[in-house]
Amino acid sequence: MSLSDADRELVVAELGRDPTPAETVLFENLWSEHCAYRSSRPLLSAFSSEGEQVVVGPGDDAAVVRLPTYDEDGTETDEEGEMYITMGIESHNHPSYVDPYDGAATGVGGIVRDTLSMGAYPIALADSLYFGGFDREHSRYLLEGVVEGIADYGNAIGVPTVTGSVDFHENYEGNPLVNVACVGLLSADRLVTAEAQEAGNKLVLVGNATGRDGLGGASFASEDLAEDAETEDRPAVQVGDPYSEKLLIEANEELVDERLVASARDLGAAGLGGASSELVAKGGFGARIELDRVHQREPNMSALEILLAESQERMCYEVREEHVDRVAEIAAKYDLGCSVIGEVAEGNYVCTKDGETVVDVPPEFIADGAPMNDLDSVAPEQPTRDLPDADLPAAFEAVVGSPNTASKRWVYRQYDHEVGLRTAVRPGDDAAVMAIREANAGLAISSGANPNWTTCAPYDGARAVALENAANLAAKGATPLAAVDCLNGGNPEKPDVYGGFRGIVDGLADMCRDLSVPVVGGNVSLYNDSVSGPIPPTPTLAVVGTKAGYDAPPAAFDGAGEILLVGDAGGAFGGSEYLAQVGGSDGFPTLPENASETLSTLATVANAETTLAVHDVSHGGPAVSLAEMVTADAGAEVSVENALDLFDETPGRAVVETTAPESVREAFDGVASVTTLGSATTDGTLSLSVGDETLVYDAEEIADLRGVLARELD
Incomplete structure (x- = not known):
């Protein structure tokens, strides 16, 4: 990638001269799609990011949200000494195709450092992963490398990976997606931002030495992947060192505890040049930086290499002069x-090397001056209805045994999800729940998307993604607090691709607004396009919610209650796993107009003492939800009128096992429908009856159906 003629003309007009080589590569990277959001920023105003709980919204390394505090009887209090959480999410898509292990590992490292830069301690990770067809050897190779990279890095730094998603779709074959979210915890008095505070303060680089790895990573992430990317683009992929990251986490704790940090920014995309210029520009300052002072891993590094290297485990701190020695x-x-590489200054952003000025530019121009793209978009066509009848046994086994709906235990068993001793609800449930004892609060976390939904209908599919993630929280009795998104798309210069991307932005924004969930930050990753074509438009959403205490109903049957299906079906099957398995097409399901009220009621029901189990309905429909709830000690006898009802994926619904079914019906009266499915049993068997046809599977048979990942990968 190189600076375009149009961009060069703007730079020359602003500087009054040709840019130096170092300035050219800085503009090339900082004005890339990856850093400047030139194609997506015009759309992002659709999101609502405000709320009483929002302390720091979009634009910093991570968002900061105020956490409610509860007393012993579950009542929210107004205690002093507020606790905050940080939320951030990022993509490492291109690097994970070129080098799945290091690409995924350094994605974890980067989002954790975003958390550190706000003064927070990282307490949880969520990974949402998307690969080509599971039947392809290359997809399995990428999956294994990515999971190993996330596991090795997260486990080594002591941050638990507690939730996420894994999806397979043929259009990810040439470009997988690796989206990682991180949640951090801090008290209000520890908050740090990426906004420079005062001219004369020193800029201090702490962490690993700078090498030549990751050069031009930002520009690399702003191009379609070429056929030879796995070999030719390897130098653009960073190499992680989790043990140094762990040391950096603990050092950052001490720096923040002792109030030594005025502002901070982690070194990610565009390296030192990106972090330092954005930090001072955000505060309305410039900088004086001597690149010779940067501690380096390799000899004879040039100015542009020092500025643009994306070597990992590094932080840039603004520090008062009297605190530098400490x-x-x-x-x-x-x-x-x-x-100590320089200082915050008035005027331009200036860098020198060997006594020569190599960069001298207005900081706000290089950080925020990239012009936005005005791109054409074409709305996708709506599918026609071509709905085949269900062969119940074949459809059930195909849908429950699909890699998309099958157990992901092979993935999350490799993660240390209990380190830190906060994980109250572990992976494999609808949402993880973290124990925030400082506030007597449970923090529920859900993350993911559904490429089948957004391929079928980008706008409505994205609305469904938001609804489903929020339903995951409600199933654990939590109320949504805030969300961050990772918006993944193909080449935006293609009108149909940009039309799909516009659809997922608007759909996600509209449903989050309907649910009163502020979207407080996020990431955009475009040019996820390769010789095999564009990826599906993929709006990963990571949502957190809170509840009093840490207890939550399980997603597995207890065996002693009546089984109800709560929520309204949408009457269509577009984007469903059923159609993916048996063929055909359909429009997308109609989503409830009162989604917020439905989920609020579900959370109330989930917290009732008479509720024995709750599991949301989404991927694969009630058939998959019921199969996932069966254990060796508890099963169910279920009856439905129509076989297709078992595969309806309309989100916002849940299967509830309760000893007080009338109370559930009363709670949902006037809100959503409640259907009796049957009764739980203690024999570990799922019995499904549709008319005269009955299917019976015991827990072992269901586990075998759902064990395709472990069976193929172990």
Whole structure:
């Protein structure tokens, strides 16, 4: 990638001269799609990011949200000493195709450092992963490498991976997606931002030495993947060192505890040049940086290499002069490199190398001056209705045994999801729940998307993604607090691709607004296009919610209650796993108009003492939900009128096992329908009756159906 003629003309007009080589590569990377959001920023105003709970919204390394505090009887209080959480999400898509292990690992490292830069301690990770068809050897190779990279890095730094998603779709074959979210915890008095505070303060680089790895990573992420990307683009992929990251986490804790940090930014896309210029520009300042002072891993590095290298495990701190020595002492204690590379200044962003000025530009121009793209878009066509009848046994086994709906235990068993001793509800449930004892609160977390939905109907599919993630929280009795998104699309210069991307932005924004969930930050990843074509428009959403205490109803049957299906069906099957398995097409299901009230009622029911189990309905429909709820000790006898009802994926619904079915019906009266499915049993068997046809599967048979990932990968 190189600076376009149009961009070069703008730069020359602003500077009054030709840019230097170092300035050219800075503009090339900082004005890339990956950093400047040139094609997506015009659309992002659709999101609502405000709310009483929002402390820091979009634009910083991570968002900051106020956490409610509860007393012992579950009543929200107004106690002083507020607790905050941070939320961030990022993609490492291109690097994970070129080098799945390091690409995924450094994605974890980057989002964790975004958390550190706000003064928070990372407490949870969520990974949402998307690959080509599971039957393809290359897809399985990428899956294994990505999961290993996430596991090795997250486990080594002591941050639990507690939730996420894994999806397979043929259009990810040439470009997988690796989206990672991180939640951090801090008290109000520890908050740090990426906004420079005062001219004269020093800029201090702490962490690993700078090498030549990851050069031009931002520009690399702003291009379609070429056929030879796995070999030719390897130098653009960073190499992670989780043990240094763990040291950096602990050093950052001490720096923040001792109030030594005025502002901070992690070194991610565009390296030192990106972090330092954005930090000072955000505060309305410039900088004076001596690149020779940067501690380096390799000899004879040029100015542009020092500025653009994306070597990992590095942070840029703004530090008052009187605190510099103490910062250096703490860095040395943790065996981390430390360089005073310059200072915050008035005027331009200036960098020197060997006594020569190599960069001298207005900071706000290089950080925020990229012109936005005005692109054509074409709305996707709506599918016609071609709905085949269900062969019940074949359809049930195909849908329940699909890699998309099958157990993901093979993935999450590789993650240390209990380190930190906060995980109250572990992976494999609708949502994870973290114990925030400082606030007597449970923090529920859900993350994911559904490419089948958004391929069928980008706008409505994205609305469904938001609804489903929020339903995951409600099933654990939690109320949504805030969300961050990772918007993944193909080449936006193609009108049909940009039309689909516009659809997922608007759909996600509209449903989040309907649910009163502020979208407080996020990430955009475009040019996920390769020789095999564009990816499906993929709006990963990570949502957090809160509840009093940490207890939540399980997603597995207890065996002693009546089984109800709550929520309204949408009457269509477009985007469903059923159609993916048996063929055909249909429009997308109609979503409830009162989604917020439905989920609020579901959360209330989930918290009732008479509720024994709750599991949301989404991928694969009630058939998959029921199969997932069966254990060796508890099963169900279920009856439905129509076989297709078992495969309706309309989100916002849930299967509820309760000893007080009338109370559930009363709670949902005037809100949503409640259908009796049957009764739970203690024999570990699922019995499904449709008219004169009955299917019976015991827990072992269901586990075998759902065990395709482990069976193929172990």
